[in-house]
Amino acid sequence: MRVLIIGAAGMIGHKLTRRLLEERRLAGQPLSALDLADVIAPSMPAAADLAITPFQVDISRESDVKSLVARRPDVIFYLAAIVSGEAEADFAKGYAMNLDGTRHVLEAVRAQKDYCPKLIFTSSIAVFGAPFPDIIEDEFFTTPRTSYGTQKAIGELLVSDYSRRGYLDGLSLRLPTICVRPGKPNAAASGFFSNIIREPLQGKPAILPVSRDVRHWHASPRAAIAFLLHAAALDTTPLGARRTISLPGLCVSVAEQIEALRDVAGAKAVALIRDEPNETIARIVAGWPQNFTAQRALDLGFKPDASFAEIIRIHLEDDAVAQPL
């Protein structure tokens, strides 16, 4: 089985690659080839018995995407995107990458004859926009308040239509916010959800810009990878034309995050968190969804993390020491 990862150099792409190299199987089939594509050529893991090929691509260029897809992968993980802040700052670039890019991938698949790959598209809870009910059900409408969310919602519609028409066998996965994100603190408005855990665990201070009663919807990187693998193995027949799935996460308040940190790492870690209210960030975060039933995903066998303390332990196991490929 040939697998293509578009967006292989990102955090999720990197972890997915590592996991596939461990498993050497996907959807019950042995892995024979792994094509790793990103805007910068992904770092090449060593694997004697597996054809691993890196590709440097610009998905906003139709020809780049065409040559990737012409290799006829059996499964395509389509993870690549310009992130929310950048899509908001550069309107044209956001649409070129996140909408035109998606159409190029889907059209490249459609152009192949006798070909119907599994395609897993990572969408986002950013397709939702406030005001919200207390808990968002699976049939709630998408009214994004960012261009990124708009582009993801459009991607979902396209994946469903191309699937309905039989050009591909697609699934769009609305990932919760990934927490704890490894790496350095970044400027993303959502960064603090990870910063307040990751930094204190390393003995470093972290700033909390919002009130401790703010709730959010989290999944660990390990859960995210499990979602992708589960989706790749899923029989989509029962889904019909509804190919978008809101995935299960944990709805926890910042206070609950901090209590879990205390349980795992003690009061000394917690003392490193400094409240420094930031109006701008608080306003952005107030527009984000907080809680979902994710009933359809649960029925389909997607599994959330067990607890936020578990999310912290996963971070310590998987990321506290950087793992080379």
Next chain:
Amino acid sequence: MRVLIIGAAGMIGHKLTRRLLEERRLAGQPLSALDLADVIAPSMPAAADLAITPFQVDISRESDVKSLVARRPDVIFYLAAIVSGEAEADFAKGYAMNLDGTRHVLEAVRAQKDYCPKLIFTSSIAVFGAPFPDIIEDEFFTTPRTSYGTQKAIGELLVSDYSRRGYLDGLSLRLPTICVRPGKPNAAASGFFSNIIREPLQGKPAILPVSRDVRHWHASPRAAIAFLLHAAALDTTPLGARRTISLPGLCVSVAEQIEALRDVAGAKAVALIRDEPNETIARIVAGWPQNFTAQRALDLGFKPDASFAEIIRIHLEDDAVAQPL
């Protein structure tokens, strides 16, 4: 005030033009110029004191759309689309017209400096796909089961995002099925809803391919024009980022349609309807939505037809004798 109608040669575009020529005003402002665009140059009404200009355009060509929008209309009615059946039969053409075309219109507006026109985009209840609840509320999700519905749902998302960013002041209107459609019977799966009224009124037979207990969501052409005019005059400030509106219609069964026909035109007209069940049409129609609350639209002052008998009387007044421009 300059008004541009894209799709002026269609049934709705034609009626909207006629109405604007009667009113000579829109959104409280006097009309000074009317630009009428369609894939075939629209027929030119006579009007001494008004600059009326016809345009033959292909909206899938960026340059065509750019020169139209460069005239900086104050209000744009964007009605043009490849219909459902054609978008399903010709996948590439449907996307070229209904998605690329929409992006060309929105991008042409964005390219103008210091410009923020009102843009009214006609969407459709085809953005919804079965299974449905008994009555569809305003926050129900869009899971189209046609490429046409997918393209309309994408158009809605784009109109909302461009509005949120301040490039235009947009509204997407989900029109009910228009009934009674004037003209000849056509091959559209929904054609019979109009045929069973229009043909008997002319003393001609009509075929009913579905069961009489089938319910559907209707609005008269006159109500549709009133929706467009009301939308053009609407203050969109209270709508925030949610620029899509499911419009009010009448949820009536085929049996209720036929009873209304009996009230208006007598038993002789009703006797011209012949039941001839068609499995294919019945299956397509079963996938269509039947009933909406349309609460938000009602709150915003959009008004449905009073009754199906009223819809028939509107047909007799407005269309039973063809009206020249």
